[in-house]
Amino acid sequence: MSHHRTQPPTILLDTLFSSDAPLEHLSLYSTTDDVQAPSPTVDDESRPWVTLTFAQSLDAKIAGEAGKQLILSGKESMLMTHWMRSMHDAILVGIGTALNDNPQLNTRLLPQLPADNPHRYHLPRPVVVDTHLRLRLDCKLLNNYRAGVGRRPWVMSSAPIGEAEGKTWREQRKALEDAGARVVEVGADSGGISIPSMLAVLRSLGVRSLMVEGGAGIIKSFLAAATADNVGETVDALIVTVAPTFVGREGVGYGENLLAAEVPRLRHKHTEIVGQDTVVAFRL
Numbered sequence: 001m002s003h004h005r006t007q008p009p010t011i012l013l014d015t016l017f018s019s020d021a022p023l024e025h026l027s028l029y030s031t032t033d034d035v036q037a038p039s040p041t042v043d044d045e046s047r048p049w050v051t052l053t054f055a056q057s058l059d060a061k062i063a064g065e066a067g068k069q070l071i072l073s074g075k076e077s078m079l080m081t082h083w084m085r086s087m088h089d090a091i092l093v094g095i096g097t098a099l100n101d102n103p104q105l106n107t108r109l110l111p112q113l114p115a116d117n118p119h120r121y122h123l124p125r126p127v128v129v130d131t132h133l134r135l136r137l138d139c140k141l142l143n144n145y146r147a148g149v150g151r152r153p154w155v156m157s158s159a160p161i162g163e164a165e166g167k168t169w170r171e172q173r174k175a176l177e178d179a180g181a182r183v184v185e186v187g188a189d190s191g192g193i194s195i196p197s198m199l200a201v202l203r204s205l206g207v208r209s210l211m212v213e214g215g216a217g218i219i220k221s222f223l224a225a226a227t228a229d230n231v232g233e234t235v236d237a238l239i240v241t242v243a244p245t246f247v248g249r250e251g252v253g254y255g256e257n258l259l260a261a262e263v264p265r266l267r268h269k270h271t272e273i274v275g276q277d278t279v280v281a282f283r284l
């Protein structure tokens with residue numbers, strides 16, 4: 001769709017912004033005024049706006065056998081994902097994805113702006129959820145930051161209680177910080193980093209909107225945190241790209257253990273055919 005080439009797709013504008021928001025330059029911001037970058041927000045500012053998003057096959061798989069990374073999105077819907085990235089202050093992935101995919105989480109697919117355009121695309125902050133600080137020191141997120149083409153990655157982690165484990169964690173924290181990361185301590189429980197605590201901390205650090213890209217474990221946790229009982233407390237929008245392909249049962253899914261009573265209530269907002277894919281957007 002041609003308008004995807006020069007401005008954000010309608011499905012994103014409809015889902016992330018209210019109809020009275022000024023639609024010009026929604027994903028652009030002045031190089032001198034980062035703070036003014038347009039962003040979806042929640043009213044009470046207790047947490048960031050959260051968009052949960054991923055690409056899946058027809059049989060609801062997000063990766064291949066043993067987690068093999070799959071490019072499920074076609075080029076048009078991948079471009080849509082990069083527009084979406086430009087509309088959020090930060091992008092979050094779990095450490096499983098960071099280790100497996102070594103992602104960049106930037107907006108490199110967006111069309112080049114004319115040289116005389118005073119704006120540039122908003123570059124989101126990468127955030128990795130990593131209890132045990134397993135992030136590699138030579139990952140692309142840190143390499144890009146050191147090369148001046150990415151924001152400093154934030155690593156959301158939790159200091160262990162035991163002395164031996166604590167020593168390793170502190171050493172790894174120093175190594176990651178020396179490599180350029182900012183390690184942010186958050187409370188954890190048996191399910192890993194506490195999602196509500198992490199969201200509150202991110203908001204206190206200035207993150208107004210968070211795009212959660214996966215992987216499987218993170219998607220499950222955010223869906224579980226956004227159950228019917230908790231509606232409105234964790235996830236604001238769900239945007240799923242469905243690719244016209246089957247992966248098979250060896251692939252990695254995210255929904256196998258979801259209980260019907262626990263699934264969040266979805267309000268359908270928009271469905272759009274983007275290239276060969278179908279993108280479905282909901283508000284929660």
Ligand SMILES: NC(=O)C1=CN([C@@H]2O[C@H](COP(=O)(O)OP(=O)(O)OC[C@H]3O[C@@H](n4cnc5c(N)ncnc54)[C@H](OP(=O)(O)O)[C@@H]3O)[C@@H](O)[C@H]2O)C=CC1
Nearest residue numbers: 054055063067094096097131192193214215216217218221
């Ligand atoms: N198709 C798509 O759109 C996408 C596909 N993927 C695919 O997903 C796969 C990775 O998924 P997965 O291995 O599950 O890894 P995740 O990226 O979901 O990371 C999960 C890990 O994050 C840590 N963690 C800490 N706190 C939490 C919490 N509250 N909830 C969940 N996890 C937490 C845990 O590790 P620890 O205990 O060490 O902290 C956990 O093992 C890859 O194959 C990747 O290619 C990924 C993104 C998008």
Ligand SMILES: Nc1nc(O)c(N)c(N[C@@H]2O[C@H](COP(=O)(O)O)[C@@H](O)[C@H]2O)n1
Nearest residue numbers: 055070071072073081101103104105213
């Ligand atoms: N939208 C989308 N479609 C797919 O088919 C995917 N595999 C993903 N994966 C996510 O994108 C990350 C890679 O990002 P970079 O290209 O390195 O910027 C990957 O880690 C997943 O989070 N997404």
